[in-house]
Every structure is written in structure tokens, then in C-alpha cells.
Amino acid sequence: MELELEKLTLPSDNERPFVIAGPCSAETEEQVMTTARQLAEKGCHMFRAGVWKPRTKPGGFEGNGEVALPWMKQVKEETGMLVATEVATPEHVELALKYGIDILWVGARTSANPFAMQALADSLKGIDVPVFVKNPVNPDLELWIGALERINQAGVKKLAAIHRGFSSYDKKIYRNTPMWQIPIELHRRIPELPIICDPSHIGGRRELIAPLCQQALDLGFDGLIVESHCNPDCAWSDAKQQVTPDVLDYILTLLVIRSETNSTEGITLLRRQIDDLDNQLMDLLSKRMRVCREIGQYKKEHNMTILQAARYNEILEKRGAQGSLCGMSPEFTAKVFELIHEESVRQQMEIINK
Template structure:
């Protein structure tokens, strides 16, 4: 896949009003009045796309699953009366056909659909021969290959105006987020496809309106291309995802605080300073690699000793000791303990692999 950041649907939208790309609207289209009230209120904030869910994939039955096709007429009215392009989620080939019939400008594929290659392929087949911009959310689980696969399927259907939406990933671990960001996954996607716009969905990442601003700002600091934020005239009365929706006025307040950083240094002195610091970082990284190599050589020696004395590879008490002491050392050094804990999990996995290979070697 090849993407260009010139003359695509999304870059043209940004060019009309500047960055970042702003997408806003209710989680669900509930009534025609609610949809129009939200759209009119958002128009003054110069959003690029108005979003609303028509078909809502819910975790359990008997919850609000969207108004269905009738809501497409409401979105068409938004487009006709405000001039704001509109977007909605599609999960089947029939959804695609219905949305296109009503002139929906942009389609998006949700996380629960992205996770299913059969569903994505059905959508791709329905898009053959049409030209409609498509946004693809990450799958619910942290799987970059699955996300790329969904993008590839739509790309191979002839759709070149594509964007990715980062909405976080499900996790059993306790977190302040509804869906943990795992920022390294969208960053890796951006590195692989630098011309592919990536939009953050802070509403679904946070599950809480109080965290929408910091997550949005972090995404922009990382070079993301825009935000998709759920807005509702009366969020607490929303029929779906009430806790993560904000009013159009709050949306405006967040926009007023968001800062778009420069893509690079524009001063020769700053460039020189940055280059000096980068050289120091390179030197520090070289020392880190050398230290890791020394550590792994010692791990291999211990593996040989265990093999000679018929001792199992995993020594649980020793691992607990390492895990605790290294976190303590990190705090003493002013480094976050959680970071070092994650680092040592990787080191431990590699240590187990090395000693297991030693155990398998013939004498």
C-alpha cells in the first residue's frame, strides 16, 4: 500500500480550515431534533465532519442498537442544511449500500468489525467500483497486523482515500481508561505508512469526558492528524456511552486549549542543539545495548550451570527478587517503576529463551 499526504479527501478537508482534522457528533443518532441541534451547535466550531452512529453494535442485547436507516435521512439533512460533510459507521455490505444511497460522505469501520476479516471483506466487496473515503478503527484487541489487514482489504477494493482511527484496545488490566491507548501500535502504523492520516478517538479511549482533553493533546503531540470526539446536547441523557460524551460548548472549550505543535525545528540554533542531544542519546543507547549483551552472556553462563546440575530454568523466587529490586532502583534513579517493570518482563522472556536453548543443546 502506498499513501500520499497530498490531494486526498482528508488533506483537502484540513486545507479548508486548517489542522487538526475535527470530527464531532453524537455517539448515536437518537432523534432528528437531537442530530440537528448538535450539528447546528458544532457548525460554529468549524468541524470538518459530523459523525453519528446509525447502526450500533452493542455488547449485549436489549440495549440501544441505533435507529437504523431512518437516521441516514437525518444525516442527509445535516449535510443539506449546514453544509458539513457527514460520516457514519458501517458493519455490513447492506449498511454500505444504504449509506451511499443517502449520500453519506465518509464511512467508518468500527473496532468490532475490524477484528473480523470476513466482515471487512464483505464491506470491501460492497465498495467495489465506488469512490468513498473510509476511516478504519483499530480492532478491539491490540493486533497491528489485524488493523493493517483491514486497511489492505479496503485498499484492494480500490478505495485510496483512507484514514485510521485510534480508539484504544480492550484489556482485563485495571486502568483509568476504558480502552488502553497502547500508543506504540498507532505509532508503528504511522511509521509504516507515513502518508496515512491517523485520527484519535479520545471518547472511546477514555470512557470519561474529563480525560478527553489530555488524550487529545497527547495524540496531537505525537503527530496525529485529527480528533473524533463524541458530542451531545445533553450527554447525561444519551442513550449510549453517556459518560464519554460532551456538549458542543465543552467541545469548543477543548479546541481552544489544544495546541498543534510544529512538525520540526525552524531555528538553526535549535537544530544544532537537537543534533547534539541526539548524538548523546545515540551514545547512551550504544551503552545500553552493550550492557544488555553483557547481561545476556551472563544469563547464558547461568543456563550452562543449570544444565550441568540438572536445575530447572525458571527460578521463581529469583525472578520476584529481580522484579522488585529493579523497580526500587528505578525509583531511586528518578525513573518510573512501571516502565522498568515492563522492560524487565521483556528481559526475563529473553533470558528464559536463552537458557531454554542452552538446555536443548546436546552435550
């Protein structure tokens, strides 16, 4: 189905993109107000903070709940910024609206659950409030679109999507793999839907926020949502991925906003796709080496030699044939897998000789 959308006005200026900024969690009144005042001084138009914090495991700080909502109201009254927070249940929606929250967002864990999304949608019927929906934890475009459709069918026409990356098991460069091709496809399917990038959750480390912001803008995203804290090292949740308002201001100052009519836009998009695919290749190689190390441990425990010639020849033959079918020369494919095999042997040697 097509979404029935109204134009969502995103406050920004000619020199900077639209940005929602604020701490991961609303920890104390002092922390919220200090951060909000600093962001307002830097020209921020919208303040974000988590009032309810769904954690992967119990025991962590899970938010102050309703106690924090008057702080958000105070931010709005004192600074003039719009305020936004995450909701996961109908009760959250009711309380957020009671305290004048301007924008609601739905988190990745909630958007992955159709039952939860339908409950939220039912609670939003007849309410004119913008709702931003983060991508589900797993890379499922149809599930993401389904979450947006449920909210839209409730009568909410001011919608946006937030891209925060996708979870994976193995060690990787990013906390959540960007998989840019998924939001790109979402834009192709629903071009009128604004898409906002969340570099804090994609990167997971503050040093990755600036390049991810630029990459998102180069790909044509409509804005950014960045976690900013007055004292990030002491944050009660996600400390490593938050930046001070001063650092955020510096990042935004350096960003290049490119014209849609720029003649280099096409090749920039293609190069960004190459970067994304290269990151995926690195993640896959990391997973392959992990399995190779497990094989090395097995060989050590069973007194087997590292080099299994028959298996190595089988890999080269199979991958060479696959390379030919994919339009690559057998020589190229053989060279790539020879290097991969060489690194696999090296890692297994380290395990056996320990």
C-alpha cells in the first residue's frame, strides 16, 4: 500500500542539516537542562532524550519514566526547542502527550514486533503528532515498512524513518552495520518519506559519528539524530557514543551539504555503495576467520595437520567456477582465495603452537 503522508517541516538552515540532539537518557534534571541550554546556544532546533530506556539485559539504567517528562517540558518552555522521546507502549504515548512532547519515536526493538506496533498505532488514532520509526533490529525492509504502515493507518500522516543500522553477531567496525542499501531502497519505494540517520547507534563510538554524518548526507538523508551529553564520559547509558554539544557543533560545522543537482552526485552515491560493500566484505572475512580459528582448535585437539591439501584444492576449484559464473576471471578468484587461505593457515598456526 502507499503511505498517506503530509509534508513534515524539518527545522534547519542553509549551512547545516536538520539535527535532533540530546542525551541518550534523561538522567537528572540538572543534566537535561544543562545539555539543553548548551545545545540551544549552538542553534539546535530539537532536543531528544530517552525517558523510557529498553535495555538488552536487565540491570542497566532503564530510564526515569514519568519523573523525567516535566524536565522535557521545561526544556521546551525555556529554550523554545521542540522535544522528542521514545515510546514503546500505549501508556508511554499517553504520558508523553500529557506533558507536551512534540515528536515521538519508535525504537528498533519495538518496530520489530508487529503486536507492539499495532498497540502503539491503536493508541495514536485521532492524534496529530509526528512519529519517527527506527528500522527493526534485523535487516528486514518489509518489517520496517509494515511498522510505518501500521502507524499511518491509524491516521498519523507526519511520519519519518530513522536509520540506526542492524545488529549482527560478530565483531565489526560499527556497533550496528549500516547496510545503506536498505534505507536507499526504502527511499526508492517511498520517496516522499523523510529518512533521518542515527550515526550514534550505527557507530557506537564517538569518533565514528562525524564520518557517518557526512556519509548519510552524501547519500541524501534528510537529517540526523545524534546523542549529545554535557558530560558523556559519565553518562548512565551508551557513554561511548555520545559527544558534548561543543563537539557536535564542531562536527556540524565541518559537514558538507551537497546540492542535489551537483554533477558528481551519481558517482558519489556509487562510491558510497562501494564503501558499504567493502565494510560488508570485511565483516564476512572476520566471520570466516573466526570459523577458521575454531577449525584450528579442533585440529589441535585431534592432532591433525593444518594443511589439508584435498580440501584446499576443492575450495580453489569451486570458487574458481563460481567466479567465472559471476563474471570474474578464474585467475583473480584463485588469487583472492589463496590469500585468504594463507591468512587462515597463519591464524591456525598460532592456535596450534600456543
